[in-house]
Structure formats: C-alpha cells, structure tokens
Amino acid sequence: MNRGMNHVSKNITFDSDGVYRWAYELNLYKNPTILFLIWKIFGGILLALWLFMVVLEVIDDNLSLDNLFELTVGLLLFSLGFGLICxxxxxxxxxxxxxxxxxLFEMDDKGIHHIQMKAQIKKVEAISILTRLAGAMAGRPGVVGTGMLAGxxxxxxxxxxxxxxxxxxPGRNLxxxxxxLNKNQVYAEDEDFDFVLNFIRAHTKS
Incomplete structure (x- = not known):
C-alpha cells in the first residue's frame, strides 16, 4: 500500500529538523543480505582473476580447450572453498x-544516512535513543543527526x-x-517499506 510523504509510524519519527529517522533490526540468519553482498564482491574479483589468467594464456599463445577447462575447474574449486570460508x-x-x-537511518529531501552504532544495540534501545535525542534537541535542527553520528x-x-x-x-525489507561507485542498503519494516521506497524514488532521478 502506497503512503504519503508525511508518513509517521511507531517505527519512524519526523523531527523538527525536517528529517525522518528510524531503526531497523536485521536478522542475520533469516535475512543474509550481508552474506550475499560478500559473495557478490568476491565473485566479481574471482571472475576478473579468471579473465586475467585467460588473457595471459592468449598472450603466451598457450590457450587450448584443455587449458581453459583446467583453469575454469581450478578456479571453480577455489571459489567453492572460498565461499565456504566466507x-x-x-x-x-x-x-x-x-x-x-x-x-539507524536518517532521511530528508537531500539524501539518506545509514548509521551503525559503535556498540551493538537492540532496536528498542535505538528507538529510545532517537526519542531522547529528538526530545532533548527539539527546536535545534541538525543537532539530533550530529548526536547520532557521534555514536x-x-x-x-x-x-x-x-x-x-x-x-x-521487499522480501528482504531491502x-x-x-x-x-557506492551502494547504500536501506532497510524498513513491512508497514513502512512502501513509504521509504516511494520517498526515495520521488527524490531521485531513477
């Protein structure tokens, strides 16, 4: 269900500095997005390595089906082992x-911050931090975000x-x-997902 740009829920706050803020708790077992990202990065590196080795064989005029098969199988076995280590x-x-x-996330008309706290905290603690900061810094735009970034x-x-x-x-709330060059991963609860997605799309060229 699509939601308007003034959406505020039990998860998302809209503060006096014009910034939406919310916390999301990612289940690392049920939602292995980080693992997929690691595999994707190293998969790209290993593919580049395979291409480099093939080019070297071509330069040395030593490329044949047998050599290509040997290179491919060897790199696949290495990839499987490395993937298991990951x-x-x-x-x-x-x-x-x-x-x-x-x-924690903070989002306004100009962009979005993805913030991991120094100490591992739970969602309820993160929401409490946001609430306290918003209350303490009411009427002082920008200070809430500064407080978040400091931690x-x-x-x-x-x-x-x-x-x-x-x-x-949406299946991974992602x-x-x-x-x-950068890929920011933004997470939102089911009830807030459409709002966050529509807000981002409304403020980008995509």
Whole structure:
C-alpha cells in the first residue's frame, strides 16, 4: 500500500529538523543480505582473476580447450572453498552479534544516512535513543543527526542527486540505493517499506 510523504509510524519519527529517522533490526540468519553482498564482491574479483589468467594464456599463445577447462575447474574449486570460508566467517560474525544487526537511518529531501552504532544495540534501545535525542534537541535542527553520528561506528551517506538507480527487494525489507561507485542498503519494516521506497524514488532521478 502506497503512503504519503508525511508518513509517521511507531517505527519512524519526523523531527523538527525536517528529517525522518528510524531503526531497523536485521536478522542475520533469516535475512543474509550481508552474506550475499560478500559473495557478490568476491565473485566479481574471482571472475576478473579468471579473465586475467585467460588473457595471459592468449598472450603466451598457450590457450587450448584443455587449458581453459583446467583453469575454469581450478578456479571453480577455489571459489567453492572460498565461499565456504566466507559462510563460516559470516556465521561466526552473526553468532558474535547475537544474530542481530541494528542500524539507524536518517532521511530528508537531500539524501539518506545509514548509521551503525559503535556498540551493538537492540532496536528498542535505538528507538529510545532517537526519542531522547529528538526530545532533548527539539527546536535545534541538525543537532539530533550530529548526536547520532557521534555514536556511530560506520556511516554511509547517499545524496539523492547522485543516485543512478533504486532497487526494491521487499522480501528482504531491502532498498538498494545505488550511486556510481557506492551502494547504500536501506532497510524498513513491512508497514513502512512502501513509504521509504516511494520517498526515495520521488527524490531521485531513477
């Protein structure tokens, strides 16, 4: 169901500085988006390596069907082993994180921030942080966002003016906001998903 641009829910706040803010708790076991991203990145690297090795064989005038088969099978076996290592590493990371990844977002007409806090927190704690900051900083635009960033471990900002494409993955509660070199992953609850997606699309060229 599509929602208007003034949407506010139990998950999303709209503060006096004109910014929408919300927290999302990603289940690392049920929603392995991060694992898929890791596989995609290293898959691209391994494909580039395969192409490089093929080019070297061509330059050496040593390329044949047998050599090509040997190169391909060897790299596939290496890829399977490396993929398994990535999976085990991801599962260890998920275990350390308690199976949850909590991220905060702030979004206005110009862009969107993806913010991971320094300490792993739960969604209810993140919402409490947003509420306290909004109350304490009421009437002082920009200070709430500054307070959030001060407690961040990592932060990615996407300017809507630089967005090349927007991809919707509602089954994973994921919206991919893609710039030329950066890809911001935005998450929203089911009841807020359409609003966030429509807001982003309304403010980008995609």
């Amino acid at each position: 999976l085990l590493g991801y599962l260890l990371y998920a275990l350390i994180m308690g199976g949850k990844y909590c991220v 961040a471990r990592t932060s990615m900002y996407t300017s809507f003016a630089d967005v090349r494409s927007v991809e919707s993955c 919206i991919k906001v893609n710039e030329l």
